[in-house]
Amino acid sequence: MQRLGPWSREAWAALALQLLRPPRAPCxxxxxxxxxxxxxxxxxxxxxxxxxxxxxxxxxxxxxxxREKILTAVISCFKRHGAKGLDTPAFELKEVLMEKYGxxxxxxxxxxxxxxxxxxxxxxxxxxxxxxxxxxxxxxMKCYHIGKVWRRESPxxxxxxxxxxxxxxxxxxxxxxxxxPDAECLKIIYEILNALQLGDFLIKMSWKDVRQEMVxxxxxxxxxxxxxxxxxxxxxxxxxxxxxxxxxxxSQNKQALEGLGDLKxxxxxxxxxxxxxxxxFDLSLARGLDYYTGVIYEAVxxxxxxxxxxxxxxxxxxxxxxxxxxxxxxxxxxxRKVPCVGLSIxxxxxxxxxxxxxxxxxxxQVTETQVLxxxxxxxxxxxxxxLIAELWDAGxxxxxxxxxxxxxxxxLHYCEExxxxxxxxxxxxELKDGVIKLRSVASREEVDIKREYIVTxxxxxxxxx
Amino acid sequence: MQRLGPWSREAWAALALQLLRPPRAPCxxxxxxxxxxxxxxxxxxxxxxxxxxxxxxxxxxxxxxxREKILTAVISCFKRHGAKGLDTPAFELKEVLMEKYGxxxxxxxxxxxxxxxxxxxxxxxxxxxxxxxxxxxxxxMKCYHIGKVWRRESPxxxxxxxxxxxxxxxxxxxxxxxxxPDAECLKIIYEILNALQLGDFLIKMSWKDVRQEMVxxxxxxxxxxxxxxxxxxxxxxxxxxxxxxxxxxxSQNKQALEGLGDLKxxxxxxxxxxxxxxxxFDLSLARGLDYYTGVIYEAVxxxxxxxxxxxxxxxxxxxxxxxxxxxxxxxxxxxRKVPCVGLSIxxxxxxxxxxxxxxxxxxxQVTETQVLxxxxxxxxxxxxxxLIAELWDAGxxxxxxxxxxxxxxxxLHYCEExxxxxxxxxxxxELKDGVIKLRSVASREEVDIKREYIVTxxxxxxxxx
Numbered sequence: 001m002q003r004l005g006p007w008s009r010e011a012w013a014a015l016a017l018q019l020l021r022p023p024r025a026p027c028x029x030x031x032x033x034x035x036x037x038x039x040x041x042x043x044x045x046x047x048x049x050x051x052x053x054x055x056x057x058x059x060x061x062x063x064x065x066x067r068e069k070i071l072t073a074v075i076s077c078f079k080r081h082g083a084k085g086l087d088t089p090a091f092e093l094k095e096v097l098m099e100k101y102g103x104x105x106x107x108x109x110x111x112x113x114x115x116x117x118x119x120x121x122x123x124x125x126x127x128x129x130x131x132x133x134x135x136x137x138x139x140x141m142k143c144y145h146i147g148k149v150w151r152r153e154s155p156x157x158x159x160x161x162x163x164x165x166x167x168x169x170x171x172x173x174x175x176x177x178x179x180x181p182d183a184e185c186l187k188i189i190y191e192i193l194n195a196l197q198l199g200d201f202l203i204k205m206s207w208k209d210v211r212q213e214m215v216x217x218x219x220x221x222x223x224x225x226x227x228x229x230x231x232x233x234x235x236x237x238x239x240x241x242x243x244x245x246x247x248x249x250x251s252q253n254k255q256a257l258e259g260l261g262d263l264k265x266x267x268x269x270x271x272x273x274x275x276x277x278x279x280x281f282d283l284s285l286a287r288g289l290d291y292y293t294g295v296i297y298e299a300v301x302x303x304x305x306x307x308x309x310x311x312x313x314x315x316x317x318x319x320x321x322x323x324x325x326x327x328x329x330x331x332x333x334x335x336r337k338v339p340c341v342g343l344s345i346x347x348x349x350x351x352x353x354x355x356x357x358x359x360x361x362x363x364x365q366v367t368e369t370q371v372l373x374x375x376x377x378x379x380x381x382x383x384x385x386x387l388i389a390e391l392w393d394a395g396x397x398x399x400x401x402x403x404x405x406x407x408x409x410x411x412l413h414y415c416e417e418x419x420x421x422x423x424x425x426x427x428x429x430e431l432k433d434g435v436i437k438l439r440s441v442a443s444r445e446e447v448d449i450k451r452e453y454i455v456t457x458x459x460x461x462x463x464x465x
Numbered sequence: 466m467q468r469l470g471p472w473s474r475e476a477w478a479a480l481a482l483q484l485l486r487p488p489r490a491p492c493x494x495x496x497x498x499x500x501x502x503x504x505x506x507x508x509x510x511x512x513x514x515x516x517x518x519x520x521x522x523x524x525x526x527x528x529x530x531x532r533e534k535i536l537t538a539v540i541s542c543f544k545r546h547g548a549k550g551l552d553t554p555a556f557e558l559k560e561v562l563m564e565k566y567g568x569x570x571x572x573x574x575x576x577x578x579x580x581x582x583x584x585x586x587x588x589x590x591x592x593x594x595x596x597x598x599x600x601x602x603x604x605x606m607k608c609y610h611i612g613k614v615w616r617r618e619s620p621x622x623x624x625x626x627x628x629x630x631x632x633x634x635x636x637x638x639x640x641x642x643x644x645x646p647d648a649e650c651l652k653i654i655y656e657i658l659n660a661l662q663l664g665d666f667l668i669k670m671s672w673k674d675v676r677q678e679m680v681x682x683x684x685x686x687x688x689x690x691x692x693x694x695x696x697x698x699x700x701x702x703x704x705x706x707x708x709x710x711x712x713x714x715x716s717q718n719k720q721a722l723e724g725l726g727d728l729k730x731x732x733x734x735x736x737x738x739x740x741x742x743x744x745x746f747d748l749s750l751a752r753g754l755d756y757y758t759g760v761i762y763e764a765v766x767x768x769x770x771x772x773x774x775x776x777x778x779x780x781x782x783x784x785x786x787x788x789x790x791x792x793x794x795x796x797x798x799x800x801r802k803v804p805c806v807g808l809s810i811x812x813x814x815x816x817x818x819x820x821x822x823x824x825x826x827x828x829x830q831v832t833e834t835q836v837l838x839x840x841x842x843x844x845x846x847x848x849x850x851x852l853i854a855e856l857w858d859a860g861x862x863x864x865x866x867x868x869x870x871x872x873x874x875x876x877l878h879y880c881e882e883x884x885x886x887x888x889x890x891x892x893x894x895e896l897k898d899g900v901i902k903l904r905s906v907a908s909r910e911e912v913d914i915k916r917e918y919i920v921t922x923x924x925x926x927x928x929x930x
Contacts, residue, residue: 064550085529176867402641
């Protein structure tokens with residue numbers, strides 16, 4: 001799918017913050033050791049610092065929780081629509097990526113020629129998907145494809161756009177009756193943006209492409225097409241077709257009417273799916289990539305929740321897609337076409353919005369640990385280890401501190417820091433009585449549980465909470 | 466973590482099959498168009514074929530199901546042990562990867578110098594993890610890290626070893642009391658291999674490294690160390706230390722006794738975890754990578770289930786790990802060390818075994834679709850679309866055929882092929898009666914359900930099955 005549209009300065013400012021946090025330490029000693037290599041290699045003349053490459057970032061535990069939430073919502077929607085899973089390599093033969101992205105091809109990361117095949121990192125998931133279909137002679141498939149892609153965006157132009165980012169694609173390949181799969185793609189974008197509760201959104205279709213079809217392919221007079229364009233801006237897409245059919249100029253142009261049939265169909269289907277109120281045409285929007293063959297669409301957020309005391313992130317593109325009927329044929333020896341339509345969810349963009357909201361509202365727990373195995377006195381390491389092994393073997397999520405004799409307070413603090421709800425405490429008295437003291441971190445209540453019942457008691461409490 | 470040990474020819478034969486299936490089509494026409502580029506670029510002089518790069522593969526829907534099963538088991542074990550999630554970029558600054566892998570450094574994929582930073586694809590997940598700790602000045606962390614890594618293995622040497630493969634790492638960083646985190650790492654390998662039911666396995670520790678510690682660091686006489694080696698081969702690790710303490714040569718060597726303390730501790734802990742019967746020493750095993758600083762371990766399968774009429778895959782390494790106390794310090798300006806111990810699960814190897822078993826036993830369903838929305842007569846597309854939208858909005862996993870008028874048989878066949886259990890049928894009669902005919906594909910029973918109850922009825926049936 002094409003790269004999602006430009007973001008507002010605010011959006012990128014917010015992300016830049018994230019990208020820079022936590023601050024990277026300059027590593028003087030290390031830098032000296034590497035200085036020679038540096039001067040030879042680094043054209044940017046920046047002294048070497050241990051960091052991630054420009055335009056990339058690590059995802060720490062908190063960010064991983066957020067990404068998991070987003071991907072879970074996206075994948076469950078894809079599966080609800082009967083999509084199969086697919087994975088392709090991070091790099092492709094250079095030839096596979098050539099002549100697919102027009103101008104943007106210069107942004108492709110190439111691998112160094114170390115002998116053997118010439119390779120390049122994938123630029124999106126659409127071309128690899130098409131290559132997969134061609135390689136395996138697959139003529140019909142509905143699948144989802146999630147993974148990282150890489151683009152050598154120039155920071156100066158893109159104000160910090162990521163060079164490594166995650167895409168979630170859904171694609172339908174095959175010869176079908178017109179506009180039925182297309183409508184489902186729009187429905188999926190609608191469902192996902194609803195599920196993620198990102199605020200009000202609009203799915204914009206590129207009028208330029210519709211016009212091109214009318215004028216170029218159907219032979220409609222440009223001025224007529226432009227009238228339609230103006231009309232659409234005023235009335236939107238839904239009642240468009242009915243109106244057009246009554247238009248005297250058009251009704252004389254049989255071809256045009258036929259050409260409009262697809263658009264009519266699409267809006268009929270979108271009406272049946274109950275999502276037309278979110279669909280509109282955009283005069284400025286146009287195909288970004290060479291391989292699109294029809295109308296493209298892009299979903300934008302109308303407003304996004306803002307951090308306290310901060311500007312809202314502003315309008316931004318969070319999903320995009322379209323039809324690419326010619327791409328698979330480019331990989332086929334006889335040029336046999338497999339029509340495709342698909343969509344791509346822009347995870348990074350959604351990520352920054354969800355992250356803002358979660359930081360604002362909830363304290364994110366980064367582990368799922370249910371119980372800490374703790375000791376009340378010294379020299380209970382072996383007892384702790386025996387107990388925690390029992391818990392692990394019973395499938396209970398348990399931790400212990402890796403010290404021989406951690407203080408009881410340290411152990412309680414660890415639970416409060418990390419949000420562990422229960423503490424299983426062993427001490428001399430407990431050992432003598434053959435019990436484990438089970439403490440609720442929140443209520444501080446402690447109960448003695450017979451050693452042989454501790455597993456079932458913890459499981460009971462977990463099933464309740 | 467180090468690359469897992471060599472595989473048997475049988476294992477690779479089996480994988481080669483997988484790698485080659487389905488066969489790649491030579492693309493004559495395309496090849497001509499690319500011929501010039503070819504001759505210039507492809508040093509291997511093979512005519513250009515649309516395929517994945519050498520040593521890489523696509524994962525199709527069936528394989529994705531298997532990988533999902535494996536990763537689910539691995540991740541749930543990591544989370545049971547309280548690990549946090551982490552993700553790092555696919556490539557790092559070249560300097561970050563330099564001088565970490567010794568001989569193997571030549572297998573690192575470098576990116577082409579297109580201006581700016583010099584980059585290379587990560588070779589494992591351990592060095593990026595250490596870089597992450599150093600970059601963010603983290604002194605203590607227990608986390609898991611799952612992703613692809615890339616190695617330019619020479620096929621001639623490795624008989625088809627993958628150049629792109631997935632690793633699942635678990636690491637514990639921080640200053641703790643000796644051998645407690647180490648024991649947990651071994652417990653985790655034990656739990657995962659048990660959970661995946663791969664057959665009998667053994668976790669082997671490298672005797673060479675133990676010997677090196679004794680002789681090099683503790684100053685034990687080489688011949689004494691060798692006696693111990695021989696002894697270990699006979700009696701295994703468990704009762705090792707008791708015996709050694711009674712050894713006259715050793716008992717005179719106070720240092721050696723102290724040096725053996727750690728090994729004694731480790732085996733005490735492994736006993737408490739109840740996994741010693743799976744632990745043994747291996748005289749041949751030794752550190753593969755520069756960054757290991759202590760004893761390394763590797764888990765091997767003793768036998769693996771075989772396809773009917775095929776040789777068993779033979780012994781193979783499926784997990785490996787060890788301690789690397791110096792790696793983080795290499796990234797710190799002042800060389801401050803953060804001791805680390807970790808493990809890596811070899812997904813590809815496990816994958817081929819699980820795949821064999823699943824192919825042998827079960828028919829893999831690649832989608833989760835619960836119901837197909839079908840029509841009994843022509844001209845019910847709009848009715849189908851209205852209904853399926855209702856089902857999707859209710860969270861039901863539903864599909865429909867993308868044809869205006871698919872034959873009823875075609876729709877039933879689709880259910881049988883893909884394993885969809887239910888069919889929601891609309892026809893003239895149903896429309897008139899305000900019902901949906903719900904058909905069980907297995908039993909072929911059909912019941913009329915009032916339109917307003919169809920969602921709850923489908924949900925009820927799904928909760929039962």
